[in-house]
Amino acid sequence: MTNYILKDENAVYHECGFSCDNELFIKLEDEAYFITDPRYTIEAKEMVKNAEVIETPRDLYVVAKKIIKESKIKKIFYDPSDFTVAQFSKLKQSLKITFKSAPNFSQKKRIIKSDREIELLRTAVKLGSEAFDQFANYLQNEGVGKSEQYINFEAMRILQLHGKYDLSFHPITAVDENAAKPHAYASDKILSSDSLLLVDAGLKYERFCSDRTRVSELTDDMNFSKIQKFKDAKKQKVYDTVLKAQEASIKIAKPGVKASDIDKAGREVIEKAGFGKYFVHSTGHGVGLDIHELPVISKKSSMIIEENMVFTIEPGIYLPDEFGVRIEDMVLATSNGVEIL
Numbered sequence: 001m002t003n004y005i006l007k008d009e010n011a012v013y014h015e016c017g018f019s020c021d022n023e024l025f026i027k028l029e030d031e032a033y034f035i036t037d038p039r040y041t042i043e044a045k046e047m048v049k050n051a052e053v054i055e056t057p058r059d060l061y062v063v064a065k066k067i068i069k070e071s072k073i074k075k076i077f078y079d080p081s082d083f084t085v086a087q088f089s090k091l092k093q094s095l096k097i098t099f100k101s102a103p104n105f106s107q108k109k110r111i112i113k114s115d116r117e118i119e120l121l122r123t124a125v126k127l128g129s130e131a132f133d134q135f136a137n138y139l140q141n142e143g144v145g146k147s148e149q150y151i152n153f154e155a156m157r158i159l160q161l162h163g164k165y166d167l168s169f170h171p172i173t174a175v176d177e178n179a180a181k182p183h184a185y186a187s188d189k190i191l192s193s194d195s196l197l198l199v200d201a202g203l204k205y206e207r208f209c210s211d212r213t214r215v216s217e218l219t220d221d222m223n224f225s226k227i228q229k230f231k232d233a234k235k236q237k238v239y240d241t242v243l244k245a246q247e248a249s250i251k252i253a254k255p256g257v258k259a260s261d262i263d264k265a266g267r268e269v270i271e272k273a274g275f276g277k278y279f280v281h282s283t284g285h286g287v288g289l290d291i292h293e294l295p296v297i298s299k300k301s302s303m304i305i306e307e308n309m310v311f312t313i314e315p316g317i318y319l320p321d322e323f324g325v326r327i328e329d330m331v332l333a334t335s336n337g338v339e340i341l
Contacts, residue, residue: 002027002028002029003027003028003029003073003075003076003077004026004027004076004077004078004102004105005024005025005026005027005064005068005076005077005078005091006024006025006026006027006078006079006082006105006106007023007024007025007082007083007087008079008081008082008106009021009023010106010207010289010290011025011079011082011105011106011107012025012034013207013289014106014109014110014289015027015032015050015051015106016032016034016048016049016050016051017047017048017049018034018043018044018047018048018049020036020039020040020043020044022036022037022039022040022060023035023036023040023044023060024036024060024061024063024064025051026064026067026068028067028068028071028073028076029071029073031052031071032050032051032052033051033052033054033064033067034048034051034052034053034054035054035056035060035063035064035067036053036054036055036056036060037055037056037057037060038055038057041053041055054067059090061087061090061091064091065091065093065094065095068095068097069095073097074097074098075097075098075099075100076097076098076099076100077099077100077101077102077105078091078099078100078101078102078105079101079102079103079104079105079106080101080103081103081104104294107286107290107293107294108294110288110289110293110294111286111293111294111295111306111309112306112307112308112309113288113308113309113310113332114308117208117288118308118310118332120205120206120207120208121208121209121210121287121288121310121330121332121341122341123205123206123208124168124202124203124204124205124208124209124210125210125212125330125341127165127203127205127210128159128168128201128202128203128210128211128212129212131158131159131161131201131203132199132201132212132214132224133223133224134158135154135155135158135159135199135201135224136216136222136223136224138151138154138158139151139191139197139218139222140218140219140220140221140222143191143218144191144192144193144218145190145191145192146190146191147186147187147188147189147190147191148173148174148175148178148186148187148188148189148191149186149187149188151173151186151191152171152173152186155171155173155199155201156170156171159171159201159202159203160203165203165204165205166203166204166207167201167202167203167204168201168202168203168204168209168210168211168291169201169202169209169211169291171199171200171201171202172184172186172198172199172200172201172213173186173197173198173199173201174186174197174198174199174324175189175191175195175196175197175198176189176195176196176322176323177320177321177322177323179196179197179198179215179318179323179324179325180318180319180320180321180322180323180324181318181324182280182281182316182318182324182326184198191218192218193218193219194217194218194219194231195217195218196215196216196217196218196230196235196323197215197216197217197218198213198214198215198324198325198326199213199214199215199216199224200212200213200326200328202291207289208288208289209287209288209289209290209291210287210330211287211291211312211328211330212328212329212330213314213316213326213327213328214226214327214328215228215239215325215326215327216228217230217231226243226327234322235323235325237273238275238317238319238323238325239325241269241270241273241275241317242270242315242316242317242325242326242327243327244269245265245266245267245269245270245279245315246266246313246314246315246327246328246329248265248266248268248269249262249263249265249266249283249284249297249313249315250313250329250331250338250340251265252265253305253313253331253333253337253338254305254333254334254336254337254338255305255306255307255333255334255335256304256305257304257305258301258302258303258304258305259295259296259297259298259301259302259303259304259305260298260299260300260301260302262283262284262297262305262313263282263283263284263297263298263299263301264299266283266313266315267279267283267299267315269315270315270317275317275319278317278318278319279315279316279317279318280316280318281316282296282297282298282299282301283297283298283313283314283315284296284297284311284312284313284314284328285297285311285312286309286310286311287310287311287312287330288310295309295311297311297312297313305333306333307333307334307335308332308333309332309333310330310331310332310333310341311330311331311333312328312329312330312331313328313329313331314326314327314328314329315327329341
């Protein structure tokens with residue numbers, strides 16, 4: 001594709017090294033344009049690479065249409081998820097060219113990670129892991145008697161390192177029966193000794209995301225390793241089943257394997273243990289500039305794993321009104337398997 005227009009911040013950042021919340025990026029053959037308003041011009045001119053920065057106090061779409069019209073191109077690609085109906089209508093109005101829909105256009109370009117991107121992701125994962133350790137230390141010393149909402153705030157504070165890092169997403173800190181909700185909102189539920197706690201969280205390093213989920217019990221020596229011991233036999237059985245499922249998916253994941261087969265390997269473990277109907281989501285997703293990007297690791301996915309793809313493997317079991325367990329790691333597809341980052 002030689003002619004395309006982008007609006008998504010991460011898609012634009014991938015093209016030129018900078019983005020903001022009011023920009024359009026246009027690529028026309030060998031020319032590229034970054035259009036923004038005066039609030040961002042100074043930074044844009046300092047940071048945008050391989051594109052002309054155009055400042056306008058007016059509607060960005062007016063300027064974009066003028067550039068496209070003067071180029072005399074006949075066809076331009078766009079990602080339909082980039083634009084609202086109103087924005088796309090404004091863009092198309094009075095332009096006599098063909099707009100070609102290209103869903104996930106940018107994510108497809110970014111699905112194979114460069115060496116630099118892999119190193120940034122490694123760093124994000126390392127920092128995220130260190131934050132989990134700090135959070136476990138906080139919980140074992142001060143967690144008893146605190147609410148989910150309070151420890152959620154503490155998780156954000158620790159992950160962000162007093163504002164140094166952005167969050168990959170709002171963290172999940174779910175206790176006991178709330179952990180049966182895969183994307184639970186923090187409530188006023190109070191933590192007590194031996195509470196089961198599910199934590200799903202990540203941070204961004206130079207815009208690249210980390211994503212990790214661990215489950216533990218609130219004790220004096222709690223930690224977020226993948227080897228966990230629970231006092232309750234049912235919790236132990238569910239936890240061990242999820243861990244075995246994750247290991248099964250990791251074992252078969254490698255270049256050339258269907259994403260659906262990675263999902264199937266872990267799902268079969270959970271089904272054989274009698275918990276099949278309680279695994280309610282896909283096994284994983286790509287991670288990069290977006291927290292959820294390609295490839296999709298699900299039972300319906302037709303994608304084939306390729307070297308240097310980065311994605312999560314995160315099976316789970318969720319027992320309504322009881323508890324839930326999910327174990328998640330980011331992995332890198334290598335020449336002969338996957339490496340847990």
